[in-house]
Structures are given as structure tokens and as C-alpha cells.
Amino acid sequence: MAEKNNQFRTEKVSFCRKNDSSELAMQIRRFVFRGKYAILFPPESCILKWRPSKMQNHAETNIVPKDGFHARPVSTGSELPKEVEEGIASQGRVSSGSPKNRISVAIATYNRAKYLKQTLESLRRQTVPPFEILIQNDGGKDETPEVIKSSGMEIRYFTWENHGPAASRNHLLSQASGNWIMFLDDDDLLMPQALEKFSDELADPRERILYCRYLRIDSEGNELPTRDKFRTLPQGDAAVELFFKNFLLPSGTLLPTGALRAMGTAFPVGQTAEDYDCFLRLSLEIPVQGIDKRLVMRRRHLGNISSGAGAAGVADQIHTLERFLVLAGNRIPNRIRQNRMAEMYARYALALKRDRAGKDAIREAWRNSLAQRFVLKNFIRMLMS
Numbered sequence: 001m002a003e004k005n006n007q008f009r010t011e012k013v014s015f016c017r018k019n020d021s022s023e024l025a026m027q028i029r030r031f032v033f034r035g036k037y038a039i040l041f042p043p044e045s046c047i048l049k050w051r052p053s054k055m056q057n058h059a060e061t062n063i064v065p066k067d068g069f070h071a072r073p074v075s076t077g078s079e080l081p082k083e084v085e086e087g088i089a090s091q092g093r094v095s096s097g098s099p100k101n102r103i104s105v106a107i108a109t110y111n112r113a114k115y116l117k118q119t120l121e122s123l124r125r126q127t128v129p130p131f132e133i134l135i136q137n138d139g140g141k142d143e144t145p146e147v148i149k150s151s152g153m154e155i156r157y158f159t160w161e162n163h164g165p166a167a168s169r170n171h172l173l174s175q176a177s178g179n180w181i182m183f184l185d186d187d188d189l190l191m192p193q194a195l196e197k198f199s200d201e202l203a204d205p206r207e208r209i210l211y212c213r214y215l216r217i218d219s220e221g222n223e224l225p226t227r228d229k230f231r232t233l234p235q236g237d238a239a240v241e242l243f244f245k246n247f248l249l250p251s252g253t254l255l256p257t258g259a260l261r262a263m264g265t266a267f268p269v270g271q272t273a274e275d276y277d278c279f280l281r282l283s284l285e286i287p288v289q290g291i292d293k294r295l296v297m298r299r300r301h302l303g304n305i306s307s308g309a310g311a312a313g314v315a316d317q318i319h320t321l322e323r324f325l326v327l328a329g330n331r332i333p334n335r336i337r338q339n340r341m342a343e344m345y346a347r348y349a350l351a352l353k354r355d356r357a358g359k360d361a362i363r364e365a366w367r368n369s370l371a372q373r374f375v376l377k378n379f380i381r382m383l384m385s
Contacts, residue, residue, distance in 0.1 A: 101202040102131035104178030107186050108168035111140040113147045115187035120151045122189040128196035131178045136168040166267035166274035173266055181257045187299040188251035194295035198254045210254040212291040219301035233290030239283040243332050244340050248279045252296035259286055271316040280324040311351040318344050342372035
């Protein structure tokens, strides 16, 4: 917007964070008067500023929500100059909090207050804030409530006795009021522009699975080597690719809440591969769209590496794939079916050996693997992954 009489200017939030007070750096808001409402634009938008003398006739009262923005009723005061009205109109879709792009970030957590604090900090630093943050404490007994209170963020917080991550995610889905949802793991981090990049794609209203690349970090936040599962990100109908290799990370995936709710139980309770199960079934209904940027930091530590690495976890994945094949019918070519299941039964045999299972169980797993169309290079790839 053109500057007029040095009264108005447009500036990015990064500029404001460098030049405004520390309190504003934590939660920058600027209001633009329109009729009897003052619209508080979220931090990612271009911010309209003018001299305080221009606001002296406006008396602020209590905050009320309006049209997806935060709005505050005020006395009418004088009419705004044309430039401000144009500035308001030009904002269009200003954030993930606008009516068209309501992104809910849902976090299921259990005794990870240390990591959760960092996860929330990564949300606070988003150039486009989420429409809402929901946290389900799954029966943890650590300092999670204190971490949430000290974050200074508006968070919808739920707590119950331990029901597992799948039940927690299902509950958060039922409570979300956004039309898009991201299930952010309580130990992962979003890059500052993550939600902005996702929001940019939402100009296209079609329901689809939006996802991105990610970086791996260790328990202390140090970067680890990251091997991309695909050089070129799968796009469109990707049920075959997703069956062959799970390339979706919950923390780096944005899902339409309507499509998830239409599935009934989005995340099956009582298994370790609940997110993969959800992604597979959803891929039969809607396409995927990959954003070729690393927007998430996936943390790897003993607490999450071991959770699905044992024989029981691999068995859950096998059952997930077998159920999916029934639903998919002929959409998955036989060659890919055989290669994938051969790989999974081989993984199962190795996991049984690590868990010191009986020899008969290990031999049976190897027989199931060899009964498929076994390919040596796929076995080598499995050992290296």
C-alpha cells in the first residue's frame, strides 16, 4: 500500500519484532478500525500503523470474536481514510485464523514437559499463527500444566487418565473447530514459516493431504542425517506410494477435518501404527500434495525410537497393511503388494530375533516373507533404512 502523508505504512512482523517492545514481540497485534469494530490482525499479516493521535476518539471495551478475527467493539469515531479501507480489503486471507483457513494444531502428550515447552515455543514463533492449539494430556504426571500456563498462549487444554495416543488424537479431532488440522507430536518442532507455507496452499479449497519434508534432530536439538524417502515428492493419487513406503509424518501433515471425521474412527485405538493406518485409508479418498521444503524438525530419542521398533510394533504395521489391502482392492499392483509384504515380514523376523522370541516364530516370519515375491535389493534397502 502506498504511503500517504507519512501517516500510514505497511511493514512485516519481522520488522516489528526488531523495533517494538518485548511484549509486542511475544504477541504482536495491531488493530484497524472499521465501523464499530477494531479488527486485530494476526502477526503474519502486513500491519497497518498510524500515529496515536488518529486513535484518540476510539474507546476500547471488552474483546469479542467476530468473523474469524479477534474483534473489539469501539465507538465509531471518524471515518477511516481510503488507504486504510483498501488495506483492510487487500488483506483477504490473512492467516490460518481467517474463516477459510482455520488451522487447528492438536498435540497429544504424555510426560514430555521438557520437549512440549520447545514445541509450544516453535508454535509461538510461527509467522502465521494457528487458528487454535489443542492439547490432550493423556494422564501424564509431570509439569505439563505448568508448561502450558507459562507459555502465554491461548491453548485449549484437556486431561484424562491414560487412553493412549490414538484415543487422544480422536478426542482432539472431535473438539477441533478448524477446518484443517495438524497432529503435531509433543517432541517435534515446526520451522517458523511452516504454517505460513501450508496456509499459502489453502487458496486452493480442495480437500487433500498436505505434507512437507522434514529434518531429523536428536534429543538435544542437534541436526541428524536425514534421508529423504522420495527424491520427488508423490503428488495426487498416492495410495500406491504410501502403501509401499510411509512418507507422511503427522507433525508435517495438514489434514481436512471434514474428511477425517467422515472416516468414523480416524485413529484405531490399541495399536502403534495408528497414524499410518489413518493416512492409508484417507489416501483412498483424497489426493496428496507435497510441499518441497523442510518445515518440520522430527526429534529422535529413546522415548520414541523404541515405541514401534519391537516385534509387536512391526506386527501392528503388518496388520495395518493387510487391512488396507482389503479396502484398496485392485488399486495396489500385485508386484508392489508382494514386495512390501515380503519386506515387512522380514522386518518382523528380525524384530522377533532382537526380542529373543522362539525359533519357531522367527522361522514362520521368514517363511511368510519368502512366500511373497522376494527381491534381494528390497531386502538390502530394508536393512539400510
